[in-house]
Amino acid sequence: MQVKNTLIRLLVAVAVVVPAAVRAQTSSINAFSPYTMYGIGELNTPGTLPMRSMGGVGVAMRSTGVVNLLNPAAYSSIPQKTFLFNFGLEGQNYYNAQTVADVSKHTAYNTFNFHDIAFQMPIAKKLGLGFSLTPYSSVGYRTKYYHEYDPSDPVWGNVGRVQYNYQGEGDLTEVKLGLGWEVFKNFSIGVAAQYYWGSIDRTFTMTPTAITGEGTFTSSTGVDNYTISCVKGQVGVQWSPILNRKRILTVGAAFDIGGDLNPEVSNRIYIGDLYSTSVKDGLSDLALVLPRQLTAGFYYQTAKWAFGVDYVYQNWGDSNTGFEMTGVSGADHSSYKVAYTNTSTVKAGLEYTPSRYDVRSFLKRWSYRAGFRYGYHNQTFNDNRLAQYAITAGVGVPVKLWAISAIDVGVEYGRRGYNVAERVGLVRQQYFKIAVGFSLFAGAQENGEYWFSRPKYD
Template identity: 60%
Template sequence: MHVKKTIVKWVVAAAVALPCGAWAQTSSINAFSPYSMYGIGELQTQGALPTRSMGGAGVGMRSSSRVNLLNPAAYSATAPKTFLFDFGVEGQNFYNSQQRDGRTARTSYNTFNFHDIALQMPLARKLGLGFSLTPYSSVGYRVTGTIEDDEIWGNIGRVQQLYSGEGDVTEVKLGIGWMLFKNFSIGVAGQYYWGDIDRSFTTTVTNNVVGSGSFTAAIGKQTYSVSRFMGQVGVQWDIINQPRRRILTLGATYDIGGDLRPDVTSTVYSGNLFGTTVTEQSPHLKLVLPHQVAVGLYYQTSRIQVAADYVYQDWGSGNKGYREQASSGFEVAYRNTNTFKAGLEWTPNRMDVRRILKRWSYRVGFRYGDYNQTFGGKTLNEYAVTAGIGIPLKIMGASSIDLGIEYGRRGGPSRINDRVGLVKQQYFKFAVGISMFGEDYWFVRPKYD
């Protein structure tokens, strides 16, 4: 009995500091990262591809021909008798490395999936509707390791663990934007989060010291089921509004956040050759989505667009009691985050009918901020640089095919990585999007066939 209790104590612990073997695979999951082992996983970058190629900045972006997934106040900019549609897919290449006991373990993994489906349409003069479907967070990992504990080694033998997980949480947003008075708009949106995340572990004894057949394996599985409504409000104010020359817009949003309360079904199978014991629990996990405040400036002329955003997320305050234990003894907890985003778009000449490259839009950007979890009280930073192009589908038209890339890194200083056993991670993202604008005057009945 003591032996089984000891095994359960160790196998239930999550393992941020497990050394991994090297492999390269492809999957349809949206992420593959050991940092997605906790909570609801790794957060996805929000926004349509044009804004993601500009570092993810776009809270102040206001356009009659381009969707804005970040601020519902922008829905009011949709022109009458038009219809905006956006669709995007994204592939990711993850490269992880870890220094442990003088050895370096490396992994690589490829993923590919959709990123967003969105539309905007006018409801009335100065009133617009927006809808979007985007991944909010993703889980994907597979790590192996050996329990390093003298008590377990002396009583049982060498115990090997395999942890794996996959799944995601999706955000559905539906809202309206209204130009309350000239140069000032407000917006409100409902957000619905749903999805399932599956996590499992398998523990096997590879060098049994207590005799053959006395213990075979312990297998456990947890399923997180999310279904929750939240809300968002936003404003946009055109500080400068000279449509033929320049526009400077100040935007801000507030995400209400709240208790996510995912249903967690936990099942542990443990046994030997003579029988199997099954333990099952279905508690509510106390996990809170953060209050979020985002503020951004967006400057645009006929040739350039410049964006800068600041985002604050209150992860730590709402999740003070939420802790997960790593097998190395360190606690994994949440903290408040600050993120800065900036980007630039340049279009040489949208009206050039002879040289197509002059009509293309060229984008660059960067993002820098805090990671929303701590490991043994140690904090991590993450940054990314982005680039992309927009290729118009027709002369004098606003519809386009968008291409984007992103390179990012995550990890703390070397001394922290070596002490806690954290993974240094870098990734590349490749995305393709289609932005459709109702330039053929949808909803207008033709006068002649």
């Protein structure tokens, strides 16, 4: 009866947390960066917190205590008569700095939201099922631009100074359901279906100021709303050439099929009079393609150590050949050609657990993690590529002696655009993240919690 009540409480908690987290995901700004002004915004780092604390590695990770969101082949690692549930929260601080006309400007913004909800369970011997709900990308920015009075300009010479306000927010969320099957000893394959949905709003307002203060110019506002809903797929493989009681070496790879997102875009332009009179209304489709992605890596484990390296390639540039112009042209070179580009990212991570089953020292049962990630942003500005990197760290705290269930805490520090920002006048961005994750393992291996075993006595 006690086990039954525990299971019921867990299911009720999931039923409450999932809708609340989804509402939070779609109603708040989860990123704050001018680099989210185009496309689907900033990509979130995939993986549960133990993986993200190790730089984001995990395509080759096989673990009974970590839900693998990178490779569906890992779903086959779940033991029979068990259940693994994961939930994560993440807070971020963004700091953006830019030098304009020898004047340094900066902004800071904090966000907080859920990062992942996931579970993994067995269906049959060597066959596992996995599910996850995670944010895929986020949009969030607010910026201003002033077009100063120029008497030689035939238009602005009569209008005067004009202020442009740009802002946007929204998210793209991924739901994934997959199967992992150990086809033969130490070799597994997996397939997953991915559903993407979300809404992104972008607004710009132009406010003229009369030269003499006697003009009657009104502001103009444009509103674009992107609505996305599509299904994609993923396949994965894992092989362990070394698997014994002392060490495990696993190599893995995953391929995301990608394809057209085909966002439906509603456009509206209206003037700021008493009636907000519409100047233009319309619907269109945006040519935007989710890239094909190839991830490959290895993961090595002993009783105390774990180490992994991943390489990720995304063909954003080959899939999206269009571009946009931002800013205004002129002697100040404030106009930039924004285009997608192919990206490569390298991830490396390390985990150390002094003594997982030490009955005398609680701290020796903790898992200590660190990692590093380096690559490029998926958009170029006047063909300049923006380098970005992140340094990560974290700990995993078991909830009790010999438990697989754990509470994880992780931090991440990252920078973007530092390689070209000063030279071409772009924003230098840095961020700090702190996250908490909860992993619940239920099964006969954890302190006698036989949730899926038939009792001998009622």
